[in-house]
Amino acid sequence: MTDDQELGITESKAGQTGEWYAEVVQKAGLVNYAPEGMSGFIITRPRGYALWERLQRHLDAKFKATGVRNAYFPMFIPESYLEREKDIVEGFDPEVAWVTHGGHEELEERLAVRPTSESIIAPYMSQWIRSHRDLPLRVNQWVSVVRWEATETKPFFRTKEFLWQEGHTAHADHDDAWEETIQRLDQYQETYEEVLAIPVLRGKKPEHDKFPGAHTTTTVEALMPDGKTVQGATSHHLGTSFAEAFDITYTDEDEEEEVAHTTSWGLSWRALGALIMTHSDDQGLVLPPAIAPEQVVVVPIWQADTKDEVLDYAEGVASDLEAAGLRVELDDRDERNPGFKFNEWELKGVPLRIEIGPNEVDDGALTFAHRPDGEKHEVSRDDVAATVEEHLDEVYAKLYAAAEETLEGSVRHADSRNEILGTLGRHGGYVKTGWCGDEACETEIKDQIAAEIVMVPFHADDEPGDLVHEGEECAICGEDAVETAYFAKSY
Structure with a gap:
């Protein structure tokens, strides 16, 4: 293998x-x-x-x-x-x-x-x-x-x-x-x-x-x-x-x-x-910077005649990052090629990879690669810790935005029992609907599609948020609704 x-x-x-x-x-x-x-x-x-x-x-x-x-x-x-x-x-x-x-x-x-x-x-x-x-x-x-x-x-x-x-x-x-x-x-x-x-x-x-x-x-x-x-x-x-x-x-x-x-x-x-x-994705684990055991991995790339200068340069970068309180790993293993290292650290979910070869050393530069999208940036070696912090913030923002887009696109409204079943069956996510408060109505949905009421929003007297379905009907039995119910399939 x-x-x-x-x-x-x-x-x-x-x-x-x-x-x-x-x-x-x-x-x-x-x-x-x-x-x-x-x-x-x-x-x-x-x-x-x-x-x-x-x-x-x-x-x-x-x-x-x-x-x-x-x-x-x-x-x-x-x-x-x-x-x-x-x-x-x-x-x-x-x-x-x-x-x-x-x-x-x-x-x-x-x-x-x-x-x-x-x-x-x-x-x-x-x-x-x-x-x-x-x-x-x-x-x-x-x-x-x-x-x-x-x-x-x-x-x-x-x-x-x-x-x-x-x-x-x-x-x-x-x-x-x-x-x-x-x-x-x-x-x-x-x-x-x-x-x-x-x-x-x-x-x-x-x-x-x-x-x-x-x-x-x-x-x-x-x-x-x-x-x-x-x-x-x-x-x-x-x-x-x-x-x-x-x-x-x-x-x-x-x-x-x-x-x-x-x-x-x-x-x-x-x-x-x-x-x-x-x-995470089909390349492996993806971790936000705040929780990642290693926030940054530094991967030096050398040939025999450039090894010493590349390693020296990479060690200096790693040292500066450690001094700034960042969690950094210097991958200077001789027995693994750069491609293997890239794949391994992507699998482990490290948010930011810094690639350093002879060109980066000559230019006083660094190449950054974001996880998970692989977006690359060439940046100056100067103020490396501050630059890394900025890019880690970018990685976090990308991850949050993607998850937020998924959530916002997955809350759907339903006005009938069939709409609840059809929407959950086709799309999953949350179905927001009026509910009479009777457990039997939830059971009817649960028996059909293994979905349940996972949340009802707070009432106005509890804290700001969605109001109850005043004047609306329960989507399942047709009685007056007293709650807004969020149906979903659960882990």
């Missing part, structure tokens, strides 16, 4: 999206599949984990700047704790993995491998909160969770174990908790748009699809190029249900006991799946 065959992506993104995606994540060095007998699990390789670390650092800084502190809670949750919040048990019961033995001893009480942590965190929040002076309380943890529901593994999108962060807060009243809910949703939206270069839609889940026990579940939704949507992150206003179940109370300024209002919010490595699916 030749080097090109080893590196090349053989499947087409447009034609065989699932197979293409599996090939990209493996050949770009992001994941391996787990051993036989562990269906639904993956091995995250260092390069894949580096993407998660960069996303984690970005979000963690945002959280800490707004009063959040990190903690860690056990991965095992006693069954009796889960049962104290009946909606959690009912909502997650089919997906919970249970530990029944420790060594050879049968446990007195089954332990759940956390599917989410409200029921282990809330009891301790109850201990830590005594008065209104202890509020708001904000904690977050970066952990893995297990949900035993994945049948077909799609790395990052759907695995039995996945990495995420989960934040949990307690507040004095409903409005403070809602403010917290929206603040975290804002941070998730900014992360998708500023770090991942993916525009999103934001709103809330319909009542029947909100987090078990929540008052309101808010979401950011990201559209994939194949017309399916990804639930990018959720932020839940839990109201008082968890506080009542776990006795999270406080004394107010008048020494009266009050029940706290809580929130929880999370983003998982599904965001990495959305990133890979959105930007």
Whole structure:
């Protein structure tokens, strides 16, 4: 097998999206599949984990700047704790993995491998909160969770174990908790748009699809190029249900006991799946500069008589970029030719390639190549770090613009059941329509075409946005519409 065959992506993104995606994540060095007998699990390789670390650092800084502190809670949750919040048990019961033995001893009480942590965190929040002076309380943890529901593994999108962060807060009243809910949703939206270069839609889940026990579940939704949507992150206003179940109370300024209002919010490595699916192409991985492990690769091109001067020049460029805080790789491997290096770094998704040959050395110049479109620019060697920053901004802008164009062209209106089915069947994307609020109408669409309501826009009294379909009819049953519903097929 030749080097090109080893590196090349053989499947087409447009034609065989699932197979293409599996090939990209493996050949770009992001994941391996787990051993036989562990269906639904993956091995995250260092390069894949580096993407998660960069996303984690970005979000963690945002959280800490707004009063959040990190903690860690056990991965095992006693069954009796889960049962104290009946909606959690009912909502997650089919997906919970249970530990029944420790060594050879049968446990007195089954332990759940956390599917989410409200029921282990809330009891301790109850201990830590005594008065209104202890509020708001904000904690977050970066952990893995297990949900035993994945049948077909799609790395990052759907695995039995996945990495995420989960934040949990307690507040004095409903409005403070809602403010917290929206603040975290804002941070998730900014992360998708500023770090991942993916525009999103934001709103809330319909009542029947909100987090078990929540008052309101808010979401950011990201559209994939194949017309399916990804639930990018959720932020839940839990109201008082968890506080009542776990006795999270406080004394107010008048020494009266009050029940706290809580929130929880999370983003998982599904965001990495959305990133890979959105930007990558038939040459391999494509990464926005903010998250790329290497933002720039410098590739020197020499013959025997020019090697020393070209390498010296390239080393100087790489050194200047490193000094400016840019993540740069100097590829001076002697055993690989330039064509192989170009293909390899394109496969790995590096946003900017700098080519340096004898002509660049003679002219005091550099040749830049953008990923993913291959656009080339000859630039001056002077002020190289500032020039690189400008071109990285251009790469980000290209990626965002392409994703934005896809999103804007994929939101369509429908006035009837047949229009919903026909539009989703032909085009995918989002279908925006009037909805009566009855789950049965959604079920009718779901049974026909495996699409569901992924989002309803915020009402005017929640925050600015689309209004409900006042005076319009539900496109499915003809009753008065009370919501604007966005139907889509989901990952």
